[in-house]
Amino acid sequence: MRATRRSEILRQRLSPQRIELIELAGRLAAGRGAACCLVGGCVRDLLLGRPVRELDLVVEGDATALGGELAARLGGTARSPTRFGTAKLELPQRETIDLASARREIYPSPAALPVVEPAGIDEDLLRRDFTINALAIHVEPACFGKLRDPCGGVRDLHLGLIRVLHDRSFIDDPTRALRAVRFAHRLGFRLEQGTSRWMSEASRQGVLDLLSGSRLRRELSLLLLEMPLRRTAELLAGSGLLSAIFPDAAASEEALARLGRLDALLDRTRPLAEGGEPRRLALFVSMLLAENRATDVQRLADRLDLRGGDRELAIGAVAEARGLALRLAPLLDSASGIYFALERSSAEEALAAAALSPEVEGAVVAHLNRLSRVRPALGGDDLIRMGIPPGPAHGRILREILAARLDGIVKTPEEEAGMARRLAGDLEG
Known part of the structure; x- marks a missing residue:
């Protein structure tokens, strides 16, 4: 594919704002006498015709200086969050760009973070995880659209293969094993034969044990x-x-x-996302080891460096879920019974209960999708205006009204008010 054809693809698949941005980056880099390229996943996705989430640029030389100049020209901000000579640009219209200095990496020992040195574009591509990510497209005016493919990445895109660049890849960085699984699933690709063999060998050698808990946890969470x-x-x-x-x-x-x-439960309870994504890794650990001893789960939580609520959920979800299922079992025909049985439990605990005990699945789904959002129309101020003095009676009255709402006994504010007066009279009597 010629550079002119790739230039056309860039203009077809990227927005005019993004084209303007990368053209400016190319001009500024060329003015410094440096090469500048789109790299990695964004090039892979462009060539596959997939949506491009974020732009990644590599420049020969000082990325932080170029990032600062780009941000100033475009009215954005530039941060330098890592020690690897990178800049993250936050630009208007919610555009985010990662800009990195081209570098080579030397791994002093298995699973260690690399020592980095300045390098050219091709050497930067040779440090990457897979051939399909070792691709670059120039954005300087003189060679806009020119492809750099030193590792046969385009070939592997056509073949649908995930291939590492050398036989020590998983030893240098064991997180690549989890990324290989993730990319294979995302793209519908398969692991190249040698890559699969080297992954198995590295796994048997115990290199994953050398990863810190935080690095392992991050890759599993992304997966x-x-x-x-x-x-x-x-x-x-x-x-x-x-x-x-x-x-x-x-x-x-x-x-x-x-x-x-x-x-299936996560798919059926999408409204849960309104309150944030469920803690998938903690749920995964708890359900995978549901039949194991508590000490096994604690050991894994330690290995993944799980903390706070995630640790509590991973270790305690099964016991709590089984208790919830027992409390729910006799209440499946009562909307209010379901609500009050689950009101103090987290969404994750409720989901775990349904995963462990399918007979309560309908109750859990109903609670997360509908019942947990039901509220009385009346509040404490309304009760005061009705002449019901503040005090413990308010809480009992509103709870009874909520139960009646859930069970369909009352449906309107007027019916709630009538019920409140009857309950207040009963409490006085």
Whole structure:
């Protein structure tokens, strides 16, 4: 594919604002005598015809200086958040760009963070995880649209392969094993034969054990954001990574069934997202190890450096969920009974209860999607205006009205007011 054709593709698939941005970056870099390229995932997705989420640029030389100049020209801000010579540009219209200095990386030991040195564009591409991400397109005026592909990434895009660049790739950075699974799922690709073999060898050598809990947790969280929980367990088990990361776990039929039910529940309770995404990693750990001893779950929580609410959920969800299921079982025909049984439980605990006990699934879905949002029309001020003095009676009256609302006994503010007066009279009597 010629540079002119790739230039046309850029203009077809990127917005005019993005084209203006990368052209300006190319002109400013050329003025400094430096090469500047779109790189990595955005090039991969452009060539595949997929949506481009964010633009990633690499420049030979000082990325922070170029980032500052770009931000000044475009009315944005530039931050330099890492020690690797990068700048993150936040521009108008919610556009975010990562700009990095071209570099080579040297890994002093397995799983260690690399030592970096300035380098050219091709060397920068040679440090990347997979051939399909080792692609660059020039944005300088003299060579706008020119492709750099030193590792055969375009070939692997056509073949649908995830291929690492060398046989020590997973030893240098074991997180690439989880990224390989993630990209294979996202793109519908498969692992190249040598890549699959090197991943298994690295896993058997225990290199994943060398990762810090935070790095491992981050990659697992990213994986679970893109994949159903059951499919994640299946792919990790099939690649040998599950036993390396979760030595006390097994992808048994029972565990996979629990995770599959949880996937279905998450799909059916999309309104939950209004309050933030559920804590998928903690749920994954708790459901995968639901039949294990508590000490096994605690050991894994320690390994992943889970903290705060995530740690509590991972370790305590199963016991809490089983208790919830027992409390719910006799109340399945009562909307108010379901509401009050679940009102003090987190959404994740309720979901875990349904995943463990399918008979309460309908109650949990009804609570998360509908019942938890029901509120009386009347409030404390309304009761005062009705002549009901403040005090403990208010709470009891409003709770009774809420139960009646949930069960469909009262439907209008007028019916609520009538019920409030009757309840107040009963309490006085």
